[in-house]
Amino acid sequence: MIKKCLYPAAGYGTRFLPATKAMPKEMLPILTKPLIQYGVEEAVAAGIKTMAVITGRGKRAIEDHFDISYELEHQIKGGSKENLLNEIRSLITQCTFSYTRQVEMKGLGHAILTGETLIGNEAFAVLLADDLCTSQNDSVLKQMIEVYEKYQCSVVAIEEVPPDQTDKYGIISGNLVDSTTDTYRVTDMVEKPDPKDAPTNMAIIGRYILTPDIFNILRKTKPGKGGEIQITDALLEQAKEGKVIAYKFKGKRFDCGSIDGFVEATNYFYKKGI
Numbered sequence: 001m002i003k004k005c006l007y008p009a010a011g012y013g014t015r016f017l018p019a020t021k022a023m024p025k026e027m028l029p030i031l032t033k034p035l036i037q038y039g040v041e042e043a044v045a046a047g048i049k050t051m052a053v054i055t056g057r058g059k060r061a062i063e064d065h066f067d068i069s070y071e072l073e074h075q076i077k078g079g080s081k082e083n084l085l086n087e088i089r090s091l092i093t094q095c096t097f098s099y100t101r102q103v104e105m106k107g108l109g110h111a112i113l114t115g116e117t118l119i120g121n122e123a124f125a126v127l128l129a130d131d132l133c134t135s136q137n138d139s140v141l142k143q144m145i146e147v148y149e150k151y152q153c154s155v156v157a158i159e160e161v162p163p164d165q166t167d168k169y170g171i172i173s174g175n176l177v178d179s180t181t182d183t184y185r186v187t188d189m190v191e192k193p194d195p196k197d198a199p200t201n202m203a204i205i206g207r208y209i210l211t212p213d214i215f216n217i218l219r220k221t222k223p224g225k226g227g228e229i230q231i232t233d234a235l236l237e238q239a240k241e242g243k244v245i246a247y248k249f250k251g252k253r254f255d256c257g258s259i260d261g262f263v264e265a266t267n268y269f270y271k272k273g274i
């Protein structure tokens with residue numbers, strides 16, 4: 001069972017300045033819902049109720065969002081707009097949210113290690129809210145949990161990206177272990193390789209199931225690409241022992257960390273009527 005989901009949410013979101021000057025990038029809305037709420041809904045759809053958020057300075061709006069706003073509730077009570085809060089109210093009732101701050105920005109691996117106190121000694125999910133995923137049936141995290149239950153090791157979600165975009169992602173190579181479910185046993189992984197050096201075009205997207213030994217590995221992981229502690233490098237240590245599965249998820253991902261992806265997601269959800 002995966003019971004907890006970690007949300008690294010300490011990054012600055014510089015690509016969206018000035019919008020993200022005083023507002024967390026995770027609070028940017030696709031229509032009326034902030035990105036992080038889509039992420040929490042995906043986790044809930046996978047049966048997860050315990051949310052652990054890695055925040056930083058200037059991120060308080062995230063905590064306020066997952067809390068009751070008495071004044072607002074009082075104002076709109078009984079009116080036509082009251083139902084607009086139904087979804088978020090339901091999340092607040094179902095889930096618990098804990099927060100810890102990443103004091104220094106030393107990379108995604110470092111952010112995940114910061115979450116150790118909230119996670120403890122159990123396997124957990126990691127969700128990067130700026131990768132917004134949608135699927136027809138099971139949520140992407142739910143699909144990944146099924147894979148985890150079968151292989152009992154770390155799982156990364158992957159998709160094929162245009163070969164000239166490998167330098168935006170962690171890239172894996174692996175051996176197909178099950179063609180019906182599109183799962184690979186990872187043999188190598190490299191963070192944001194130049195297209196000319198990339199072993200494949202299979203890119204990790206912002207969904208992981210990690211076994212808790214990752215924390216000890218992260219403690220020993222040296223800064224890698226960009227001088228940051230990379231989760232990709234830590235996962236490579238597990239992969240060397242055959243303990244990482246890559247899973248080509250079913251569904252659609254929007255890179256809402258980029259303007260193009262953000263606009264695409266907005267149009268998609270607008271047309272879908274959500």
Ligand code: G1P
Pocket residue numbers: 108128131168169170171191192203204205206230231232257
């Ligand atoms: C991070 C990871 C990268 C992964 C990506 C998915 O990069 O370091 O391996 O492919 O998330 O979105 P970031 O997008 O934070 O630069």
